[in-house]
Amino acid sequence: MRFQLTEDQRALRAGVREVLARRFGPDALRAAVDAPGLDRGLWRALGEAGFFALRLPEERGGVGLGLPEAVLAFEEAGRALLPGPLVGTHLAAGTVPGAAEGETVVAVVDGGLVEWWDEADVVIGEGGSGAVPIRSVDPLTPLRRVPDATVRTAGPDPVAVLLTAAEQLGTATRACELAVGHARVREQFGRPIGAFQAVQHLCADMLVRAEVARAAVYAAAVTGDAADTACARVLADEAAVGNAGDCLQVFGGMGFTWEADVHLLLKRAWVRTRRAGGATESEELLARELLAGAG
Template identity: 75%
Template sequence: MRFQLTEDQLALRAGVRELLARRFGPQELRAAVDEPGRLDRALWRELGAAGFFALRVPETRGGVGLGLPEAMLTFEEAGRTLLPGPLVATHLAAGTVPGAATGEAVVAAAGNGLVEWLEQADVVRGDVAGAVPLRSVDPLTPLHRVPAAGTVDPVAVLLTAAEQLGGATRTCELAVQHARTREQFGQPIGAFQAIKHLCAEMLVRTETARAAVYAAAVTADPADIHSARLLADEAAVRGARDCLQVHGGMGFTWEFELHLHLKRAWVRTQRAGEATESEEALAVELLAQPI
């Protein structure tokens, strides 16, 4: 099966990438890190005006009228740029929560015992009674723990996987770029076998995850979605770690964006039922198949 993007899908991805590059570039990312817990409401409304949240809402209800594959592509770009905020929760609420589709309302959701961006949310879906603030490893994702685990929406799992894929793609790009330009002993470090292997393994994991995530967006099959989530989690976390190895000491510096990719990848692995729940759901699906 081939998953060739259409011209419209390519244009959508290019448009989202251009918007995010213009509105959430390196300077805005650094500003967000310096002010943890603050959500850029102007950017949120601009995302709403661009159709980010209303992408899957039917045109008859004021939405864009596209499908899950297009939503997956937009969330891949969001993950690539480390765009902060409860993106998945607000996207899922578009069409049912007033203001969510246009970005006028920020929506948070309780899931897996965690809530992202609770204090900034205008609307909270799920039981958040007894919520306790946590010290998040990711400065761009404030967290609260809640007693109730909540239900897991398969679309939330897929969109989380798409964000992980975007992060894996970005860290792979960073590693290759550094391997080409950083020199040791009179030649680029990319010429050394150990660095070649790291970059090659990052690429293989990323492209394997891409095939799985794209396929799951087309089939919307629960087993495909959980498989994609597991592969995307691995690509994001291991990719960020390997990218750190390629960069050496520079990769650990606070000013460099790489540590943020690793921390965000860790946080995403705890979202939408965790990897463990995806493993269990996938096992149930596989055991139910006839031999």
């Protein structure tokens, strides 16, 4: 079976990347770090572009596409480090008025944590006693803890798991791109550091992680299988965290400074590993599948 993208899917991915480059490029990313807050204009622009309504049927005002197309869009969002409760608002399209159009920001209580509580118009799963602010390692993902959050009995939404994996894939890809770009221009001992074997190995490992995760995420988007989704989540989390860490190594000491964007990749990847059940629930699902298959 081949998982090549169609021309329409390539055009969709290019379109989302173009919108994000225009509305949330490097300067906007830095501005968001310096003055955290949700850009409502950008949120509405995403709604107008159909980002939140991609999987909503056309007869209900949506774009009428499927999960593979949503994965491509969320991959681009992860690549750009787009902030905000993207998954929650996307899943609420068609059920919460204004979510599909980007007029309503929807956050979701997830394992007792909720991202972007203060900016959300609707919080799904809030237990009624409010939420306590907690320190987030990522300056672009404010967090609150809900003490009496609704208990989730059916496990995380598999679509939320896969879209989170898609965001992690985008971040892993961006980390690889930044590392390779830096290795080509940064010089030591009169040579680009990319000429040194140790740096080459780091970049090669990053590419392998990203491409393995990409194959798993795209396959899960096509099959919709729970085990495929769990596998994609585990590989995407590993790729995002591992690639961001290796990217820091390629950048050296400057990668840890506020002047560089590299550390933001690692911090966002860390925060996402807690979302939608985290990799632990996906690992347990895969373990159950393996045990069942072994009889």
